[in-house]
Amino acid sequence: MSLLRYEDLCISFGEGRREKFAVNHLDLEIGIGERVALVGESGSGKTLTALAPLRLESEGAKVSGKILWNRKDGKGEVDLLSVPIQDIREIRGREIAMVFQEPMTALNPLFTVGNQIIEAVQIFQPLISKSDAIDAAVDLLRKTGIPEPERRFHSYPHQLSGGQRQRAMIAMALACKPRLLIADEPTTALDVSLRLQILDLLKELQEESKDEGGMGILLITHDLNLVKHFAQRVAVLNQGNLMESGSTKQVFEHPEDPYTRALVNSEPIRDLVPLMPLAPVLLKTEELSVAYPSSESVSWFKKAPPHKVLKKVSFALKQSQTIGVIGESGSGKTTLGMAVLGLLGDSSAEVSGDVDVLGNDWQKLKPVERRALRSSLQVIFQDPFGSLSPRMNVLQIVSEGLDVHFPKLSTAERETRVVDMLKEVGLDRSALLRYPHEFSGGQRQRIAIARALILRPQILVLDEPTSALDVSIQKQVLALLAELQKKYNLAYLMISHDLAVIRAMSHEVMVLKGGKVVEFGDTETMIKHPRQTYTKELIAAAELT
Template sequence: MSLLRYEDLSISFGSGRREKFAVNHLDLEIGIGERVALVGESGSGKTLTALAPLRLEPEGAKVSGKILWNKKDGSGTVDLLSLPIEDIREIRGREIAMVFQEPMTALNPLFTIGNQIIEAVQIYQPLISKSDSIDAAIDLLKKTGIPEPERRFHSYPHQLSGGQRQRAMIAMALACKPRLLIADEPTTALDVSLRLQILDLLKELQEESKADGGMGILLITHDLNLVKHFAQRVAVLNQGNLMESGSTKQVFDHPSDPYTRALVNSEPVRQLAPVMPLAPVLLKTEELSVAYPSSESTSWFKKAPSHKVLKKVSFNLKQGQTIGVIGESGSGKTTLGMAVLGLLGDSSAQVSGDVDVLGKDWQKLKPVERRAMRSSLQVIFQDPFGSLSPRMNVMQIIAEGLDVHYPKLSPAERESRVVDMLKEVGLDRSALTRYPHEFSGGQRQRIAIARALILRPQILVLDEPTSALDVSIQKQVLALLSELQKKYNLAYLIISHDLAVIRAMSHEVMVLKEGRVVEFGDTETLIKHPKQIYTKELFAAAELT
């Protein structure tokens, strides 16, 4: 039986000739107790489709068609688009709940997790006593698998990990025992093992809801591996149009639409050139360790020992080689990257061990000497939008490094180098005067790559370079990075929790756990024959074994 049904749903912005349809005549149904996934690239209309039943569409959006909701009392359906907003508020949370993509922004930083869950509990049960609502909130935290729920009840959002915050968001959403749960990219920022845990948790909670009639779930995502693991049915959106829908097995095994086929076949391809036998070592670390002083004290006069984030990490990175670094959140991946780049020096971090860059001791270099070497060691960050200044156009962004390291270039030479580099990354001269917000995510990451390569570095640190991108764009960016590596014989240190990316890009893999290297070796050998239980679990979670 249908729980929610979209009939001829359209969402547009603007008017007349400038009217643009973000969702175009969509027909889709979610049954009682069913798990449906809505997939597609950024801008396909997924999130707008998810927000429409709760009437949370952006200001200026024009919505037409019908969204039919099956009433709880069994008296038939009601069109949510025709209801007054006061009636919609009664449905929000109580009958239709939503888990948002980024829990840190969705949770109130001024209130504890417990208080925020209690608020949701009291909406569903307004007459419940305070002690009973506390017990109910702690029980929800237990159900969602948060360790030490009684203690975490008193924690603020910033005191929880990404996975714990997402579990707290799910606890809030389920406090009202909704009949439909809409999960908008609920696992994007999580490690592979945590992603599967969250989806397995949703399955368990859905199973428990059968006593109350069964909860339907609408999952919005661009992670196709998760869809295979979780959804019973799949609907594919492209630029607001429904390309095809059907059972998960049918859509993945026999996609009928060319766009769906492109999505299904968008896994990164391994196209690595072998490392030359006598290739020089460009980056070397020996027993590199990083610790942070503790703010706690063991007594009136003695502070608690420092918290060690990285513990005696050693590796050699050769010219033309890529080393992939994997591990769960908190394993020390990003700290390793920042230590190698020398970006921990101004913090309270205690760094020990050796870092050699192009044969020079990075730690002992004077600031002037280190600045001169920065052109040889560059970084590409995870978020291409956050790492580009919104106040600078593309010309200014890419040329900024030239201004520092090659100040004697004439304006014509400077512009010529920038245009040449834009061509290298697949963009043209017309991009020079435009600003970051005028580009797609993939184009912004190409600009970030151009900014790094304009200085002709020998070493690139790539910190989650494609995690913010759609799968097809991700494949394009990785192909570009592989091509540039072959052309300029670059050395890459790539940090990622996406094991498909690591497999496609890396000659060798370093597995970090709690700051220690637990396994290190040739990528294909390690994936096929992992020795450590931790490594096996990581690969199993990513379905690579």
């Protein structure tokens, strides 16, 4: 029996000839106690489909069709699109709950996590006493696997890790014992091992809800590996159209639609140039350590020892080589990248050890000498939208490095170089005068790559370069990076928590845990025969073996 049923759902924006359909004649059903995954690329209409039952669609959206909800009291089905908004407010949270993509923005930063869960508990049980509500909130935190729930109850969102924030969001959503949980990209911002933990937690909580009639789950994601692990049925969306729907096994093993086939086969491909035996070392670190002063005091006159974020990391990166850096959040991956780039100077970080860039001691260089060397050492950041200035057009963004390192170039020469570089990354001249918000995520990342490569660097630090992108776009960006590496003999230090990306791109892998290197070696050897327990857990969580 169906719990929620979409019938001929259409969501459009604009009027007349400008009307665009974000969701187009969708028919989909979610059964009682069933786990259904809605997959597709960015802009396919997944989130709009998920928000429609709660009537949370964007301003200006026109919604038609039916969304039939099976009422708890056995009074049959009700069309959620035709009931008054006051009745929908009764259903929100109580019967249909939602876990949003980014817990940091979904949680209120001014209230403790405990207070926010109590609010949800009191909606479900308005007559509950304050002490019982606190006990219920602590119990929910315990159920969702948060360590020390009594202490975490008093924490603010910023004091929790990404995984703990997401667990707190799930605790809030489950406070009212909903019959349908809509999870919109609940694991996007999390590590591989944490992703599986969150999904296993949702499965456990679903099992526990069977005594109260069961809970259906609608999972929205573009991570196909998670769908295999979690969902019983899959629906594939493309530009608002339902391309294919069926059991997870059937859709993954025998996809019928060409789009689904392309999506299933969009795993990154390993296409690396073998390393030259006498390739020169371009970047070398010796016992590189980073520590931050502690804010706590041991006694009246004594400060606690500094908190070590990176502990004696040593490696050598050769020409045309890629070293992958993996590890969970907080393991020191990004700190390593920032230390190598010399971008920790203005923070309170204490950096020790040696960093050698193209034969120069990076730590001892004067600011002027360091700036001159920066053209050889460039970085591509995780979020292309955050790293590109919204006030500058593409010509200004890509040529910014030329203004610093080649100030004598004429305007025409500068523009010619920018156009040539954009062609290299698959963009044409028409992009020059457009702004970042006018491009898709994949195109923005290509602009960031063009900005870094226009100075002809020898070393690139890639900090999660594809984590914000869909699987098919991710594959294109990785193929571009591999092609550019072959063409210009670039050396990459690639930081990622996506092991499939690291496997496709890296000659060697460094595994970080708590700031320490726990394992370092050839990529394929390590993935097939990991020595350390921690590495085995990471690889098992990514299901690469």
